[in-house]
Amino acid sequence: MTLKLDSFTDIIADGWLERQAPPHWHPYTRLMRLDRPIGTWLLLLPGLWSIALTASLWRGLWLSALFGLGAVIMRGAGCVVNDILDRDYDRAVERTANRPLASGEISLTKALLFLAALLACGLVILATFNHFAFWLGALSLLLVFPYPLMKRFTNWPQLWLGLTFNWGALLGYAAVTGHLSIKPILLYLGGICWTLGYDTIYALQDIEDDAVVGVRSTALHFGTDTPLWLMRFYSAALALFALGGLVAGLRLVFIIGILAAGAHLAWQVRTLKMEDQADCLAKFKSNQIFGLIIWIAIILDRAL
Numbered sequence: 001m002t003l004k005l006d007s008f009t010d011i012i013a014d015g016w017l018e019r020q021a022p023p024h025w026h027p028y029t030r031l032m033r034l035d036r037p038i039g040t041w042l043l044l045l046p047g048l049w050s051i052a053l054t055a056s057l058w059r060g061l062w063l064s065a066l067f068g069l070g071a072v073i074m075r076g077a078g079c080v081v082n083d084i085l086d087r088d089y090d091r092a093v094e095r096t097a098n099r100p101l102a103s104g105e106i107s108l109t110k111a112l113l114f115l116a117a118l119l120a121c122g123l124v125i126l127a128t129f130n131h132f133a134f135w136l137g138a139l140s141l142l143l144v145f146p147y148p149l150m151k152r153f154t155n156w157p158q159l160w161l162g163l164t165f166n167w168g169a170l171l172g173y174a175a176v177t178g179h180l181s182i183k184p185i186l187l188y189l190g191g192i193c194w195t196l197g198y199d200t201i202y203a204l205q206d207i208e209d210d211a212v213v214g215v216r217s218t219a220l221h222f223g224t225d226t227p228l229w230l231m232r233f234y235s236a237a238l239a240l241f242a243l244g245g246l247v248a249g250l251r252l253v254f255i256i257g258i259l260a261a262g263a264h265l266a267w268q269v270r271t272l273k274m275e276d277q278a279d280c281l282a283k284f285k286s287n288q289i290f291g292l293i294i295w296i297a298i299i300l301d302r303a304l
Contacts (some may be wrong), residue, residue: 032076044071045291048167155221166191190240257297
């Protein structure tokens, strides 16, 4: 498939963060993608689901705050790892050529030191959890570090991202209970299917450049069948989320939430313009709404 794309970048010039932060911080805030919080939300939401499914009100609020801070830090660390390993590829892709490492704005040494600082902060947060959750969280690093390499070896790097980004569904439950059960595992599996959908949409932005430089993705692999695969992934995600909620004892309000979330995903697929990078980015970002619908549905069902 050949998709003709207009010139496009997702880096926000003169955004609010750069207007507020000291100038010497700007390369690091961009390296962490603090100017683009959607990735933090997508990392955080699976953890919020599990916490809401299990924790009492005050315990849930405290853990949600810790997970929020941890998501900012660890998403930032993941972006640094990604940019370190992909700096040569990023220079060849129009959307990413201006990233701090690819453009030479930050040296490799400074990026590595910054990564070490972020990981240290993440470890401090992880140390506040119970013993089981601590080691479960540390285990996620085995997924974080190899992720940027997956696009070089498999057509399914989005699957690896799903394994990584939805780890919070397991960790949130473990932080509350000190163990795992089928409930967070179903949320985790549903989250993986959800990520396969939204990150395939994200990958459509770079489809021409990726084909030239030899980077693989599900978007390239599926080609014109992409909408069909999106529906498959999203349908599987909804089924797994619904099953997880029912096993956890959620009922009518949660099912209504699942239906509303499903309508949102159907809108994404039906209105997706595969050749329009701006539309692909907008549809990708709209998955924050989907995740919030699931979270609110869990909270309301437990409350009512």
